[in-house]
Amino acid sequence: MTTASQPRNVLLVTAHPEPSSLTAALSSFAVDHLRAAGHRVRVSDLYAMKWRAVLDADDFPDHPADHRLEILSAQGEATRAGRLSPDIAAEQEKLLWSDAVILQFPLWWFSVPAILKGWIDRVFTFEFAHGPSVPPPYTEGALAGRRALLATTTGAGGPAFSDRGAHGRLADVLHPLQHGLFWFTGLAPLEPFAVHGAKDLSAHAFAAAREEYGRRLDGLFTDEPIPYRTLNGGDYDRSMRLLPGIEPEGTAGLDIHLRSR
């Protein structure tokens, strides 16, 4: 048996209010496809779970109601003590169980829906996802050894998200997630999978999208992740700036944080 066909653990997080949406259809397809390949899949369907989106003092049951809420401290203390709100603890357990994480969502205002942002805000706590108790960010990272895939749908067509597209290159629009969330916490991000023109997708285009998604899921553990630079690999100074000579001064664009181009 090759490495590619070893059964692995996949967490799929999906976020759309309509159970018959394109997002839901793609999520179901992914679950079936991954299970058919022998993988174990767990699903966090945030709308179905009525996931609480808003980070507040209720995340920390031990936090005294009359105390000032300093979020990093409260997250750190509750995380180390195993005293986070149970809904958060359950998601952290799924992340630790996983070998790969897929976020399936419609691109709303060039980012994730609020319910999914709330999953990120609340679950990726200080001392779980980053902080002195876990391996340092940008390569080792708290969640290192896992892969991560953004699977999104956009109303606009692909050209608007191309290198010269008015919406910005999809890789740049998704940089806060790919580099800021995944890579920062040690998750190895793959190229995003995007279905464009999602408003009026023909049956033919939907079939093509599923086929392409299937190929991407087949490569979940074998495709080359995006080659972001490591923070401690000798490319950055102590203030987290690229050292002189690593890229020509004046080079523009987020691609300067790739190891090779």
Added chain:
Amino acid sequence: MTTASQPRNVLLVTAHPEPSSLTAALSSFAVDHLRAAGHRVRVSDLYAMKWRAVLDADDFPDHPADHRLEILSAQGEATRAGRLSPDIAAEQEKLLWSDAVILQFPLWWFSVPAILKGWIDRVFTFEFAHGPSVPPPYTEGALAGRRALLATTTGAGGPAFSDRGAHGRLADVLHPLQHGLFWFTGLAPLEPFAVHGAKDLSAHAFAAAREEYGRRLDGLFTDEPIPYRTLNGGDYDRSMRLLPGIEPEGTAGLDIHLRSR
């Protein structure tokens, strides 16, 4: 009286769960400073309002519970009919009243907190913020004639968000908001105002940040907005790609969408 000192209407949207947070302090400062300059200010304090972050069918009171929720259609119908959930309608009224919008927030995972993303997702509805009933995106836009300022705080220091910083240049990290939300809907975005190293800000650094914020607020109606290209200004083709010759092929980075550099 100069244009700069004309009283104008400012909507400040602020998002932090702790009433004594740096975010809250900066919001209070901004409100006082703007009022002292003669402006009218309204505040949407999302945590204090217990703003509902999650877009779902409840946004559309007329939507039949047993009907498939197609979000753009539901938003468009409810917006045109004046039948959006009252909390959304109230925020839209504030936006239309405003001459400038300020979003004050801590940068969580390289974006806005979920509660603020939920304000964006739910308030910027189809046929209010974009759609066939309102002026086209990227310059005219539904909300044209207004200015917009992101005022944020980051844990990391400024160098990590500089042109060569590991977190990505702040302008690139905030592009989904500056260009994708503001510019798309016609709001003229100003350079973001950011307080870095916000975790352990000294009294001295806080005073300096307030002073700088004061200068930025003084320029709210006079500073030059970011010179993004217009979609219908002859720079893009019908598929929303920059035309050949507008920028050299292979130029990297989101700055290709600026008129002049």
